[in-house]
Amino acid sequence: MLTTKKTIRRQFILDEAAKLFKEKGYGGTSMRDLAGNVGLEAASMYNYIKSKDEILELICQRIAGIYISQLAEIEQTPQATYAAKVEALIRLHIRLMVEEGPAVSVANHDWKYLPEPQLTAFKQARKSYEQGFARLIEQGVAAGEFQALHPSVALFTILSAVRWVELWYRPGRELSAEELENDIVAMLLSGLAK
Amino acid sequence: MLTTKKTIRRQFILDEAAKLFKEKGYGGTSMRDLAGNVGLEAASMYNYIKSKDEILELICQRIAGIYISQLAEIEQTPQATYAAKVEALIRLHIRLMVEEGPAVSVANHDWKYLPEPQLTAFKQARKSYEQGFARLIEQGVAAGEFQALHPSVALFTILSAVRWVELWYRPGRELSAEELENDIVAMLLSGLAK
Incomplete structure (x- = not known):
């Protein structure tokens, strides 16, 4: 310990x-x-x-762990609508980028330098997260909450849409982090809605 | 000649x-x-x-020229709704990525290797395009067509949202380019709509 x-x-x-x-x-x-x-x-x-490899591994594991555990928690909230579940994940992505910009940036871009077996484990964790997120969209379409979009197209459009926050957001911009987050969420949720 | x-x-x-x-x-x-x-x-x-620099310059100029000329054409279409104008630009982004993937990728990523004065000219062209696109969103909000989003947040969310097509799209995927384009357009336009 x-x-x-x-x-x-x-x-x-x-x-x-x-x-x-x-x-x-x-x-x-x-x-x-x-x-x-x-x-x-x-x-x-x-x-x-111990090494640069260990640093990269710890950063990527920590960020991946946050996404995976939040998804698991959201999946186990039976009362919520699919819109509320997807909203919680979109807000998580934006907040992590605002609050943990450098670590998220490393997990988004430098994961490819992970040595094996950590590289394979990281890619599997990411795939499993994406599949879980796509399943929520698919279930929202099936429940009639969302318009009939291909779940993977909707998923990657959302994941890509929030990515610019990483490049743009700096504390002290004329727009607050809350305004930014609320506008993106409003746009992406109306985009899914039926 | x-x-x-x-x-x-x-x-x-x-x-x-x-x-x-x-x-x-x-x-x-x-x-x-x-x-x-x-x-x-x-x-x-x-x-x-003549040189690698000249190649980069010609590729970046050609792609920037397509965006700039399409925007100018769209701005001069007085009958169209703002939604139709924004839709035309979103479709242009997706189609260029599908049809001209490598050139768009170079203009998106390698422009930073342009020598001066081409570097400054390219950055100015991109800024002027983004300002024109944001103006269409702002006018759509003012006209009551779009929900009250910050134009720059809506703009960068759209530009970022379509970016994944560059990494994902390969001819022969189970989804056709048209289905992909229509789903992304449906999502982003509903996202803007009031």
Whole structure:
């Protein structure tokens, strides 16, 4: 078990690593750059983290874990409409990009540098998430809540539609994160509705 | 003036170049690779095209020109509703990605390697296109056709939403290009509608 202090320090290193990967690319970032950014000697940093591969793995696993666990929770909410379920997932995507921009960016772009078997595990987790999300859309169409769209077309249109938030959103923009989120949600949910 | 035969040969070289840039990256493609792909000696190819920079410039200019001229045409159609105008632009984006995938991919990703002054000209053309598209959305909101969304949020949600077609669409998928286009258009237009 990691002590709390060690866990907090490790998460700080992971957060700084995500920022560096986003800024300089995964390939363009060295463990020495990272040590400089977190204010540690490279040798001390290895007490917290073994390698760049391990950092990438931990970031991708954490983000994938958030999506998977939220989907599972939403699937097990029997009273909600399909629109409410899809809305919860769209809001999750936008909020994660606003609140955890660098980590989401790493999970969106740098996952391809994962070594095996983590690469296969990550791709399977993503596929299983996409299938679960598409199933909610399919069930919403079957229940007459949504217009008769191909579930995979609707799914990828939604996932792609929210992606620009990653490139655009910076704290201090004239639009608040809530206004941004509400407009995108309003557009995508009206887009699905029958 | 280029002779017709020379123009056709040159367009063939540009099309092959776009495929190579998409496959191997702009930086990873050499003029020698390209000559091999079009079946010419490198020396003969220089009769048609001066450099990799010139190829990139011609591809980006052509794609930007299509968007700009279509927008101008649509802006000058006084009878149409704003929904019809926006629909025409969304269909243009999807069709260009289906029919001219590699060239659109180059204009979407590799424009950043353009040398100056072409880089600035390309960025200005793109900005002017985005402003014109956002103006149509703003006018549609003002006319009561669209729900009260921030025009720039609606614009980037639409532009981002159609982007996945670039990665997904291959001829021979179980869904036809028309079905794909119609589903995305149905979703995005219902999303805008009041």
